[in-house]
Amino acid sequence: MDTLYFFLIILGAIIVYSVINWLYQRKIVKTLTEEQFREDYRKAQLIDVREPNEFEAGHILGARNIPLSQMKVRLKELRPDKPVYLYCQSGMRSGRAAQFLYRKGYKDLSHLQGGFKKWSGKVKTK
Template identity: 75%
Template structure:
């Protein structure tokens, strides 16, 4: 029993490390200042769910939730930079991996996600 728990914990740690380094290789994480400097010339995608998006999002962002990413990928051009964000950067990292597997290479994440954003936002009333 103890060996099983140790094995499972080891597998989780190895998987987490692999995902972390893989993500570092395929997507560039940008500070808020770097993100602000480039997102207007790129495709700005909010991968949170619609209710989160409606509560507040970065001005100019399109909402393509992670849960719909595979179905709506055609809406994202592979020849232009893609700036992704979510609430904390977890879902946007997974979205970047999905896009990378489909041939997208110019991928950027907002460090800390929307939670840390201090720039202009838009809400639906």
């Protein structure tokens, strides 16, 4: 019985953490549909936060690859005074990248709803 209570407490903590994280992310980053993303992404810094092998397999035309795993060391490549449009494969990594950038002082952050797998626009492959 004690094991069941322990499991339920852990499960509850995970759910509470996930909800808080989701609410925080909604506050700091705008989630844009593909149409909204297309309207302004050429005026912003378009960043693909996927790993280099994913980027080379296909990416949105005009995007720069700054993987989430390298974001901390490559932060100087981004200007805090310009909007930053982020995307990844599904939207999870771009949300985490937005949280990191927000803590570093970037305020105009947007990411693509559904990520690259939902993108139907122009794509470049290597």
